[in-house]
Structures are given as C-alpha cells and as structure tokens.
Amino acid sequence: MRDALSRFCTGVAVITAVQPDGRPTGMAVQSFSSVSLDPPLVCFCPARTSTTWPKISAAGRFAVNVLAADQEELCRQFAVTGGDKFTGVDWRSGVNGAPLLTAALATLECELADVLPGGDHLIAVGRVTALTPAERLRENGPLLYFRRAYGRLGPSSPAASAASASAISSRSASIASARSRSEA
Numbered sequence: 698m699r700d701a702l703s704r705f706c707t708g709v710a711v712i713t714a715v716q717p718d719g720r721p722t723g724m725a726v727q728s729f730s731s732v733s734l735d736p737p738l739v740c741f742c743p744a745r746t747s748t749t750w751p752k753i754s755a756a757g758r759f760a761v762n763v764l765a766a767d768q769e770e771l772c773r774q775f776a777v778t779g780g781d782k783f784t785g786v787d788w789r790s791g792v793n794g795a796p797l798l799t800a801a802l803a804t805l806e807c808e809l810a811d812v813l814p815g816g817d818h819l820i821a822v823g824r825v826t827a828l829t830p831a832e833r834l835r836e837n838g839p840l841l842y843f844r845r846a847y848g849r850l851g852p853s854s855p856a857a858s859a860a861s862a863s864a865i866s867s868r869s870a871s872i873a874s875a876r877s878r879s880e881a
C-alpha cells in the first residue's frame with residue numbers, strides 16, 4: 698500500500714502553532730487537503746505517534762504554510778522529532794498568533810474545528826479564519842513530494858508557467874534528492 702500511495706504526488710505544508718509558553722511548534726505534512734469552501738474548511742492527518750500534534754491540538758488554532766519549491770531544507774527541518782525546529786527559520790505571527798513562515802507560497806490560519814479518527818492517524822479539520830494577503834503571495838512554484846523524493850514542476854508544465862516562468866528556470870529538474878519520509 699505504501700508503494701501505491703507514494704505514487705500520488707502532493708505538495709507539502711508545514712502546520713505551525715504556538716504553545717502555551719509562547720514557543721512555536723510545527724510539523725511537515727503531505728496530507729493537507731481542502732475540504733469545503735462554504736464554510737471554509739481544510740484538513741490534514743497527523744499520525745497518532747506525532748509528538749507535535751498534541752501541542753497543535755492544545756493550541757486549538759494553527760497555520761498551514763504551503764511550501765515553495767525552494768523550501769526543501771525547511772521541510773526537512775520540520776520532519777524530525779524533537780529539537781528546536783524553528784532554529785534559523787524566519788517567521789512572523791499571524792492574526793491568530795500561529796507562526797507564518799516567511800517565503801511560504803501561501804498561508805492559511807485556522808481554528809481547530811474537529812478531530813476525527815483515521816486508523817493510526819487522525820483527521821484534523823480546520824476552519825480557515827485568515828489567508829495570506831494577495832500582495833504577499835510569492836510568484837513561485839510549489840515543493841512537490843513523489844515516491845519519497847522532493848521535486849518541483851518542470852519548465853514545460855502549464856502550472857509552472859502560471860506560477861512564474863522565471864522562477865521555474867533551468868534549475869527545475871525532475872524529482873531529485875531522494876529522502877525517505879520519516880514515517881514511511
């Protein structure tokens with residue numbers, strides 16, 4: 698099953714929140730998805746074993762930071778357990794207090810609306826309360842995750858052209874620098 702699922706290409710997001718003591722926390726996810734436009738709902742699936750999820754859950758609000766093609770290292774930093782994942786990371790507080798990662802492709806601030814059982818994962822549903830203002834949106838392509846490796850859109854992709862012909866330059870390669878997803 699893992700092999701079949703690994704062939705479903707996704708973007709990557711970092712879910713962030715602030716702990717009661719003010720320290721930021723976060724985790725990388727590929728399970729982020731839109732759920733509903735009216736009301737505005739999104740979801741992601743934290744593993745029951747995640748040590749970051751209980752902190753996000755306790756905060757009751759979080760931010761979804763959609764990663765851009767040049768944020769692979771940032772993603773790796775948020776895909777480890779323990780340590781200060783925010784070391785060297787540029788961020789600002791959102792309207793709801795959750796950390797918004799600078800240079801993310803888009804950010805969505807959410808209130809935790811529901812948590813549903815999902816086997817060895819949970820399904821966390823968030824109600825979107827704020828979005829990155831349009832003028833702050835970056836013209837860049839997304840970071841992709843496919844078959845346990847990171848990648849970016851190729852230059853001939855219509856989606857890449859729409860994002861930015863200049864940002865998706867000759868650097869754009871196919872899937873590169875394989876890295877096993879820590880939970881896979």
Ligand SMILES: Cc1cc2nc3c(=O)[nH]c(=O)nc-3n(C[C@H](O)[C@H](O)[C@H](O)COP(=O)(O)O)c2cc1C
Pocket residue numbers: 709723724725726727728729741742743744746747748749750772773775776777778779842877878879880
């Ligand atoms: C590309 C990528 C996608 C991931 N997607 C998820 C996910 O959807 N759900 C999840 O629980 N963990 C996911 N992980 C693993 C978490 O990022 C990682 O287990 C977590 O940050 C570990 O730290 P924690 O114990 O602090 O939660 C993903 C990792 C990577 C590299």
